[in-house]
Amino acid sequence: MAVLEKEISFAERQPREENFGWKGAMAKWFSGYGTAFFLMTLMALSAAVSLWVLAGQSLRLDEAQSIWQISRTPSQIFYIVAEDVHVPLYHLLLHFWAMTFGESVVAVRLFSLLFYLLSIPAIYMLGNKAYGERVAAYAAILTSFSPFLLWYGNEARMYSLLLFLVILNQYFFLKLWKKEERPSWLAYGLTAILGIFTHYFFALVLMTQAIFYFVRRDLFDKKALTKFVLTAVVLMIAFAPWVFYVYKRGAVSNTQPQLQLPTTVNLFNTFSEFMFGFQVDAINSIILALWPLAVLLAFFSLRRNYRISEETRYFAVSVAIPIATAFVVSYLFRPFYVSRYLVVAIPGLFLMLSWLFSSYRERMSAAIKGSLVVAMMLMFAIQTVSAQTPVKENYGEAVGFLNTNVTARDIVIASAPFTIYPIEYYYRGEANIETLPLWNRYETGPIPAFNEGDLPAEVNTLKDGHQKAYLILSYDQGYEQKIRDYFGSHFQRLESRSFSKDLTVEVYKLR
């Protein structure tokens, strides 16, 4: 009688025990030098793609802010970063990196690339601990081919560092519940502290772990509660001065640009972006419209005795809780739903998908895994080639246009005001650069709010003594059209050029 097969966890079903025939030989080779070779190959591929395709792209607003911020002294960095509603670890590290390697776009991006590349073996380690080699290997492939991660692996921001620290932290958390003791607690605590100083959203990872621990205490060592509490206390002691500093500065309310309230479309866009990067609306809509196939993919995994392991449940909540929390809190408190902040959910998502596809029958598994990688590569190509890719900010070319056209008698006007950072980075022209609304960056306080009544006076101030105005419009904060209309009705428009999605330069004759 064989009614109910002995329950075998999925990890136990991995082919690591196959030690016969060519499959066995492959498995043996793979678990030795093969793994290192495989991971090095993935890292080399990602590095090559990054350096070949992405390094040459224009500096973006956030990156320009980073470069501007790290060019200050450490104490000034604290000050500016607090106002920018971030935490300072990345900026401090980049500050010292730039002291050695310079502040060029490529140099600062290499810092991000380093952590992105390290994330590939890191997710392999995490996947291997949770499931075994096969799942781990595919998760590493997804990480390596992800258009989203390739993008942020090449952006001078903290997201690849955040990703790397989340993976490490998850790895040590997993070691804790598998009762691999002392070094794990230290490493877990350290990655938690580094993580929380890299991005506030790291707190969502810790919150997820706390919830998971609360629900599944039985998986952990009996003394784990004391150690978790101790870790939390150390974390709070380490982080409290920063919270106090931010509170004293009252900096939380100054964040720019303002974010919109998320909708259900944003929610699904997050997953679409995680898998297929940033696509123009036409392509993105098709991706989202195919969501019923996600149900089918879940149904394919229904196989006898292929149980959902605790690791999978943990990864599922590590995806769901941060995303749901960011969504709900955006409605309850203030909008801060941004897919790149939610990079903390990607390791869990990739590992879950990798587990899901590995639970299929062999042929179907290979077909779906292969198809997904091909689709990701295709989407990466489109993301790279298309000028209308939403996240592209071609300030390089836009300012290049200014550099060849403006004269000392003209004026360059940037709106929204904070876009002055990337413009300044590339700008070599003779005309002055101002912002609308008018803003002095060197004065304490937030960027002045737009006031339609003040617009004529501000424009009059700017136009005095100038022949042409080069109006660079990007990052619409809700008043871009009003500025455009005002200039259109008061001055003669000589030229209008678009350089990337929502980045235009309009030239007006002032007199």
Add this chain to the structure above:
Amino acid sequence: MKNERRNILDRRRIAFFRDPILLKKSLLLATAVIALIYFYSMAFRMTRGNSVLFGLLIAGEIFHVWMALTYIHTMWSSKSESKFNRYFHPAVDVYITVAGEPIDIVEETVTAAKRMDYPNFNVYILNDGYVAGKQNWREPEILAERLGVSCITRTRPGGAKAGNINHAMLLTRSPYIAVFDADHVPARDFLKKTVGYFSDERMAIVQTPQYYKNRDLNPVTSASWGQQELFFGPICHGKSPINSAFMCGTNMVVRKQALLDAGGMSEHNIAEDFLTSLFMHEKGWKSIYVPEVLAEGLAPEDLLSYYKQQFRWARGGLEVVFKYNPLFRRGLTWKQRIEYLSSATYHLSGIIVLLNALFPVIFFFTGLVPLQISTMLLATVFLPYIFLMVYILQRSANFSYTFEALAFSMGSFPIHIRALWAVLSGEKSSFSITSKKKIHGNFIGLVIPHILYIVLVAVGFGVAINRNGLNVSVWNNLAWALFNIAAMTPFILAAVPAGAKKEAPRPALNLESYSLEQVPVIDKSNAAGYALKKDEESI
């Protein structure tokens, strides 16, 4: 040795929730809430499209939510309070119902029945081969003589299997009856594990699982077992504590007094066991389900046999809905009414599957939709509902439910629709025994509706592109259509002869001794309510 013993016991346990009660009930409650939110959002919060399609969609969703909520209702209760007295050993008559099955299969069952470890029982072969017009009708008599058991051969037809049992009841004396189909081989401890429940004087039915030992033989047997495992796992498990477990025709023990009280096995319904159980519950008798495999049988090995088995069950269940609706039966508790109705209405799922499958096709050809909303809004309410529901299904079945089982359930929509039509039109159907041997052949005829659907999708997609271009609605409807096609594919493949070749070796468990003789030719002139060959072919 100890481990080996434990493994054997483990293997005999039928899958069910293994969660603490609080966690189980929390999950069930969350699923019920999400299901209601989903339905409320769709019915009342979303912009309606074509009103006829909207009405059909809502009708389908009412059915889905009804199935979801009744499944949760079934899962909700925890432990049965039935007492088991291991020293209660009354006399039992063991009936092995035979109607022309290959004699080697019958022999295995009779031999195993004889070997049962119980102090006081008699084995009877209830031979309906003669009245069913089977050529080998004498073989059971010869076998009975050789094995030293009794054989009761009916000579007056009527009532099919129910009639056979009723007839035997008049000729045997024990107060308890154990019933096995010809291919269901009882374990040695079958009676010891079941009869003790009758120490409760109101206990009428003790049902055990109907396990298929050939489950790994091919996709049909595997999917059949997948469906059975869900039924004999969480569903029967859940029905038992609320006194709603019903007879499943075999591997059961019944109190003769209760059966007589219900008027004997009902001969008016093609699923006699289901209806008779309802009658017994109406009279206040109790039932219990023992979730341990104590007998092994055979699943249908080919699509035609599967089709006939499912048709019989569907027709029987739907007859209960339309002729003996449990909601209006006196004597049943409300929990029993819900359980009976939910089991019977399951067979309406075919028409709902077809409806849902047709929505994309209707859109392709006409541009009409039931809802005019952002597809993401629908996804927001649908995905949590469906994922949680499938998770609960898997968790309750202890991760034994398979995609193939789901696909066969969905792919069975023509069977259910045909059964519904048969019930509504009053079409006559005979009791058709599931073939114990594989019927070889090409069963493409059984999947014409599925193939037609694929053709309609392909043509409709072209029409839609021509009308709308490749817009979001076209892609979304294509995704739904592909979902349906993927779910139908295992069923279609089972109809193709090439698909049937992919068979695992037969299980070693005594199956090698099966004879290779063909399905017996049936004499049409002498049938007793059993399906004639013509009927079989017509299905």
